[in-house]
Amino acid sequence: MKAAVLVFPGSNCDRDLAVAFRNAGADVTMVWHKDSALPQGVDIVGIPGGFSFGDYLRCGAIAARSPITAAVIDHVHRGGYALGICNGFQVLTETGLLPGALMRNAGLKFVCKPVDLTVETTDSAFTADYGKGQGITIPVAHHDGNYVAAPDTLAMLRDEDRIAFTYRDNPNGSVDDIAGILSQNRRVLGLMPHPERAAEPAHGGTDGAAMFTGLIGALAPA
Amino acid sequence: MKARVHVMLKDGVLDPQGAAVAHALGALGFDGVEGVRQGKVIDLELVETDTAAAEARVREMCEKLLANTVIERYDIEIG
Numbered sequence: 606m607k608a609a610v611l612v613f614p615g616s617n618c619d620r621d622l623a624v625a626f627r628n629a630g631a632d633v634t635m636v637w638h639k640d641s642a643l644p645q646g647v648d649i650v651g652i653p654g655g656f657s658f659g660d661y662l663r664c665g666a667i668a669a670r671s672p673i674t675a676a677v678i679d680h681v682h683r684g685g686y687a688l689g690i691c692n693g694f695q696v697l698t699e700t701g702l703l704p705g706a707l708m709r710n711a712g713l714k715f716v717c718k719p720v721d722l723t724v725e726t727t728d729s730a731f732t733a734d735y736g737k738g739q740g741i742t743i744p745v746a747h748h749d750g751n752y753v754a755a756p757d758t759l760a761m762l763r764d765e766d767r768i769a770f771t772y773r774d775n776p777n778g779s780v781d782d783i784a785g786i787l788s789q790n791r792r793v794l795g796l797m798p799h800p801e802r803a804a805e806p807a808h809g810g811t812d813g814a815a816m817f818t819g820l821i822g823a824l825a826p827a
Numbered sequence: 828m829k830a831r832v833h834v835m836l837k838d839g840v841l842d843p844q845g846a847a848v849a850h851a852l853g854a855l856g857f858d859g860v861e862g863v864r865q866g867k868v869i870d871l872e873l874v875e876t877d878t879a880a881a882e883a884r885v886r887e888m889c890e891k892l893l894a895n896t897v898i899e900r901y902d903i904e905i906g
Contacts, residue, residue, distance in 0.1 A: 663895055666895065670892060704897075706897045708840075708843070709843050753897075755897075778843070
């Protein structure tokens with residue numbers, strides 16, 4: 606599996622994400638935001654956490670209009686995979702590749718702690734190695750993770766089984782406790798929690814590792 | 828030519844920051860504040876001299892970057 610991890614000014618989880626991909630067996634290339642093309646043959650693009658462009662204007666807004674992001678949009682339209690974590694989820698909603706938006710946390714505080722999630726669907730490469738309804742613990746670290754979407758969008762997400770993860774004890778006010786959602790073709794996942802920060806024993810938890818092994822399982826050449 | 832863009836959360840979108848400001852005003856003894864909504868003002872200096880063309884251009888900027896129309900609405904003042 607070939608993975609590309611984007612790097613914007615202000616990204617700060619890019620290397621962690623690259624390590625998680627590599628530990629799962631992926632060949633990883635870091636890609637600078639001013640590049641206008643992804644490396645040849647990339648299967649999945651990782652859009653990392655952080656504070657791209659200082660969160661100026663809106664979180665993820667400027668990264669979503671960067672040259673490399675246009676290439677990511679083309680990649681997704683060709684059926685390519687993408688994983689957006691935290692700021693990466695914000696970037697994906699700003700591009701319109703995922704519906705809805707992420708607003709300031711309802712409690713207005715930056716929330717930085719491990720949270721308990723429920724795996725809502727196993728019907729995706731990202732969640733195939735989990736069990737449906739499984740409880741997992743993954744850290745969050747965000748100020749703007751309050752997911753909002755119009756009622757018809759929420760109904761669509763539910764009807765199409767596109768809610769990937771929910772919070773068991775909602776830390777940010779997200780509607781329907783939503784922590785992560787899938788695209789219609791199930792190849793794009795955006796989530797606020799950081800699976801790459803719970804991917805090896807030294808992290809204090811390994812519940813995030815299955816996301817990367819699941820991707821390898823789905824995307825490794827047969 | 829100058830343009831001013833007001834970006835506000837759409838009606839019906841909860842505004843946690845506005846609610847916090849309302850709470851703080853109440854704590855300072857300002858009674859009678861029934862609601863607070865917080866938004867942004869963006870001032871632009873444009874080379875364009877035609878009002879209609881400037882407005883059309885700024886509208887495009889709002890749709891593409893300045894506002895997230897999933898949750899925000901915008902108003903444009905020209906001149």
